Amino acid sequence: MSAESEISETEARAAVLDARAQYLDTSDDPEVSSIVSTDLVGEMLDLAWLHQFADDRTVVQRAIREAVVDRVTQVIDLKGSLE
Amino acid sequence: MRLQHLTLNNFGPYLGEQRLSLSVDPSAPIVIFYGENLFGKTTLLNAIRWCLYETALDRRGERMPLTELVNYEAADAKNWVTGVTLEFSHHGQTFVLERQAQAEAGEPLDDGDFRIVTQLRVDGQYKAQQDIKGIIDSVLHRDISDFFLFDGEMLGRYEELLHDDARAASVIRDSIEQILGLPALSMIQADFGELEAAAMKRHRQALEAQRRDATIARRAEEATAERDSIKKNLEELRVLLNTELGERERLRLQLQRYAEVQADAEQVAELEAEGEALEGQRGSVSAERRRTLSVNWWIPIIATAAERVRRAQLDLVAASEEVAASARREVELAQLKAAVQGGPCPLCGADIGQDHVAQLHDRLSSLEADLRSSPAGAQLASLGAVVDALAKVADSGPAEVLLGSDQEYRRLGIEIRKRKRKAERLRQRLRDHDVEAISSLQYSYDAVVERARAASDQITQDEKRLSEKEGELRRIQGQLRHQPGANPRTGAEARTYTILGEVFGRAMNGFRDRMRIQVESAASEIFRQLIAAPDLTSLSINEQFGLRIHTDTGRELTTRSAGAEQIVALSLIGALNHCAVREGPIVMDTPFGRLDRRHRRRILEYLPQLGPQVIFLVQSGEFERDRDLAYLGAKVGLEYELFRPEDRSTRTEVRKVV
Numbered sequence: 001m002s003a004e005s006e007i008s009e010t011e012a013r014a015a016v017l018d019a020r021a022q023y024l025d026t027s028d029d030p031e032v033s034s035i036v037s038t039d040l041v042g043e044m045l046d047l048a049w050l051h052q053f054a055d056d057r058t059v060v061q062r063a064i065r066e067a068v069v070d071r072v073t074q075v076i077d078l079k080g081s082l083e
Numbered sequence: 084m085r086l087q088h089l090t091l092n093n094f095g096p097y098l099g100e101q102r103l104s105l106s107v108d109p110s111a112p113i114v115i116f117y118g119e120n121l122f123g124k125t126t127l128l129n130a131i132r133w134c135l136y137e138t139a140l141d142r143r144g145e146r147m148p149l150t151e152l153v154n155y156e157a158a159d160a161k162n163w164v165t166g167v168t169l170e171f172s173h174h175g176q177t178f179v180l181e182r183q184a185q186a187e188a189g190e191p192l193d194d195g196d197f198r199i200v201t202q203l204r205v206d207g208q209y210k211a212q213q214d215i216k217g218i219i220d221s222v223l224h225r226d227i228s229d230f231f232l233f234d235g236e237m238l239g240r241y242e243e244l245l246h247d248d249a250r251a252a253s254v255i256r257d258s259i260e261q262i263l264g265l266p267a268l269s270m271i272q273a274d275f276g277e278l279e280a281a282a283m284k285r286h287r288q289a290l291e292a293q294r295r296d297a298t299i300a301r302r303a304e305e306a307t308a309e310r311d312s313i314k315k316n317l318e319e320l321r322v323l324l325n326t327e328l329g330e331r332e333r334l335r336l337q338l339q340r341y342a343e344v345q346a347d348a349e350q351v352a353e354l355e356a357e358g359e360a361l362e363g364q365r366g367s368v369s370a371e372r373r374r375t376l377s378v379n380w381w382i383p384i385i386a387t388a389a390e391r392v393r394r395a396q397l398d399l400v401a402a403s404e405e406v407a408a409s410a411r412r413e414v415e416l417a418q419l420k421a422a423v424q425g426g427p428c429p430l431c432g433a434d435i436g437q438d439h440v441a442q443l444h445d446r447l448s449s450l451e452a453d454l455r456s457s458p459a460g461a462q463l464a465s466l467g468a469v470v471d472a473l474a475k476v477a478d479s480g481p482a483e484v485l486l487g488s489d490q491e492y493r494r495l496g497i498e499i500r501k502r503k504r505k506a507e508r509l510r511q512r513l514r515d516h517d518v519e520a521i522s523s524l525q526y527s528y529d530a531v532v533e534r535a536r537a538a539s540d541q542i543t544q545d546e547k548r549l550s551e552k553e554g555e556l557r558r559i560q561g562q563l564r565h566q567p568g569a570n571p572r573t574g575a576e577a578r579t580y581t582i583l584g585e586v587f588g589r590a591m592n593g594f595r596d597r598m599r600i601q602v603e604s605a606a607s608e609i610f611r612q613l614i615a616a617p618d619l620t621s622l623s624i625n626e627q628f629g630l631r632i633h634t635d636t637g638r639e640l641t642t643r644s645a646g647a648e649q650i651v652a653l654s655l656i657g658a659l660n661h662c663a664v665r666e667g668p669i670v671m672d673t674p675f676g677r678l679d680r681r682h683r684r685r686i687l688e689y690l691p692q693l694g695p696q697v698i699f700l701v702q703s704g705e706f707e708r709d710r711d712l713a714y715l716g717a718k719v720g721l722e723y724e725l726f727r728p729e730d731r732s733t734r735t736e737v738r739k740v741v
């Protein structure tokens with residue numbers, strides 16, 4: 001019990017990363033791997049873990065959006081600078 | 084979550100206010116309450132449950148009315164107030180949860196007559212009423228509380244899980260998945276859906292503002308509306324299905340309790356039907372008997388006729404012998420007559436003396452007298468005629484048929500009486516039960532099963548429609564994202580949510596499988612520690628979290644004793660607590676009821692590993708302090724005894740055992 005949430009969180013992280021890898025294998029869009037990076041997926045999982053029992057989902061949704069918009073902006077800006 | 088103090092006020096058998104410390108160090112995490120039956124052990128478990136979730140459960144797992152929770156003596160004194168305060172710590176914060184129920188006017192009849200006041204302080208700050216439930220659920224969600232606060236007598240609920248996959252799928256599996264953290268993935272997946280919809284809305288609005296390709300935007304709008312409508316419908320159907328499944332479970336439990344009564348009622352009906360069938364058979368036998376008698380009217384005198392024949396045959400033999408004797412006498416008479424007329428003996432030729440002649444005269448007279456009294460040939464013929472006539476009547480063929488009918492008639496009568504007596508005994512047992520209400524319950528159960536099936540079918544159809552509609556929406560949104568003039572960031576943002584949603588959706592199945600393996604491994608490990616049979620080495624888990632016992636050769640054990648079921652259930656609970664996303668105190672009421680001494684010892688030795696705070700409520704039949712305390716070693720932090728003051732019969736008080 002001292003390892004509260006560690007087992008399930010570890011397994012959840014492994015499952016999400018597996019699912020990401022599977023998704024990339026079946027996708028023919030080269031941008032996907034850069035946008036949906038392992039960092040972003042990990043950050044999303046952290047947020048998921050934070051609010052799984054929370055009533056107020058809007059706070060977490062705001063955090064998700066901020067992280068996604070940041071990532072999208074980074075990728076688009078990087079793409080723009082390369083072009 | 085660690086419980087610090089529990090304060091009861093007029094709750095169950097606890098009159099007035101009683102405050103108990105539950106604070107223990109993880110190095111000695113065990114708290115024991117000793118109490119005999121009816122002394123209020125389950126009430127302590129219920130006090131915690133009621134304070135946290137406003138629900139107290141009886142032994143059948145049904146919600147107890149508030150009128151049953153208020154202390155009887157307090158209620159007799161018109162003091163209809165009861166309350167529980169729970170002080171606990173969680174993630175470094177101190178929580179004080181107070182719940183009080185008070186009758187609003189006069190003697191309450193049901194829960195509606197009570198006013199319930201709940202207050203929660205976290206680190207001394209009062210929380211808003213509307214936030215209390217959410218905060219408590221975030222500490223120890225009600226749906227997973229059954230794995231922390233459980234009644235040993237209700238372990239059957241978990242044992243059913245091990246057998247009835249279909250039912251487990253509806254109720255307990257969801258709770259198990261909740262305790263393992265699966266909602267984390269499903270909730271964020273839902274978040275991605277909502278955020279994607281919001282991003283696409285912004286994207287469409289931008290397009291519409293530019294009045295470019297309004298048709299695609301309108302199609303997207305329509306597809307979104309249709310998708311949302313299907314989603315809403317699905318949500319309603321899922322709520323409906325859950326309600327129906329809950330109702331099905333409630334009715335199933337009721338039916339289970341009435342199963343014996345129902346079986347009796349069904350047996351009475353069967354016995355009555357059998358009785359009627361036997362009456363019919365007996366009627367047929369009776370009719371056949373009457374028909375046989377009408378044709379063979381003489382059958383009733385057969386026995387008499389047979390006796391007469393027997394006697395007549397004896398008379399006939401006697402008469403025949405008499406006729407033969409008479410013939411011999413007549414020969415002797417003729418010889419004697421010749422002898423008495425003088426001359427030598429006709430047999431030997433010797434002279435017969437005068438004294439012998441006198442004797443011969445006497446003999447002659449005697450023979451003549453005998454011949455006069457002997458039956459005539461006519462009498463013999465008459466007897467022969469009688470024998471012939473009676474022999475015809477005494478033919479036993481039809482009589483045997485009738486005898487067989489009589490025996491069958493009597494046998495059927497016995498069978499009918501046996502059934503009537505048995506049915507009457509069962510009716511007496513049923514007299515205290517409303518058989519019609521039970522039949523009605525079965526009818527309701529069948530109806531709810533049918534409704535749940537219909538809802539489930541509709542959900543499957545709607546899920547298919549939703550999947551199709553989402554595919555269509557993705558295609559339209561793909562077109563929209565590539566429209567010139569639209570904000571590329573908004574389109575990319577929406578697409579990212581779509582991909583994240585799919586990734587997390589795929590991850591859920593993988594996570595389920597991984598956690599199942601973790602639970603299986605932990606449960607097997609605990610099982611090996613608890614079970615005293617070395618050949619039983621592992622548990623396997625199915626998709627519904629049902630557990631099977633396996634031997635060291637890999638064979639599945641198909642027959643399990645009640646004690647083994649309890650050990651398997653405890654192994655599952657231990658494994659779930661080991662893998663849970665939340666820590667909580669384990670409160671076990673009457674946990675050793677079905678265990679033999681050897682297994683009880685093993686479980687006691689294992690208990691301190693179950694969690695940082697384990698409270699168990701035991702009675703002397705399952706735990707003898709002098710004998711069993713040693714198994715817990717130095718792991719016992721607190722011991723309490725529940726006792727009744729001498730002058731009170733229903734009031735319980737608590738004292739610390741030193």
